[in-house]
Amino acid sequence: MSKSDQSVLRQFSIMIGGLAVLTVVLIFAALAIHDHEPKETNPKQPARVAARIAPDGAVYAGNTGRAAMQAAADAATKAAASQVAYGGTTDGKAIYDHLCTSCHTSGVAGAPKTGDKANWGPRVAQGIDTLVKHAIEGYHGPDGNFMPPKGGNPALTDEQVTNAVHWIADQVK
16 A cells, blocks of 8 residues: 555544544533423323324324314314303394494495495495304405404304494494
């Protein structure tokens, strides 16, 4: 082996040794950083995460899967129903005061102002059922006005929305 070959082999060995030392240093640095990572303080957290992602991560197949899917849907509906807006009040004025007033007093997004007979007259003439339908499902008017479904609060029940619409309609009579 010539001197130049020995020199290249020596430099290559030093480089490999240096990379090995660098690898070991990086491993120890990662372990030190990991040791200083805050530990989980709530022992129930992994169970909550598993429960939260269970419907999305579940596999449903055949009749058992359909039953499990229906049970999951029923549980989600029940959970949503338990979180009814404004304490479950069905007082139309209270719902208006909590939610509707923000748009219907200032005319945001083309919303007719409460008590404005000129704007409400044609709407009321369409019938209260149409107003309720637009309030529950949402509505994009031909003149660019916009009513979000349930006034933008999906926690409202249809009964709550209906009572709020009746209260608003009564203000123009």
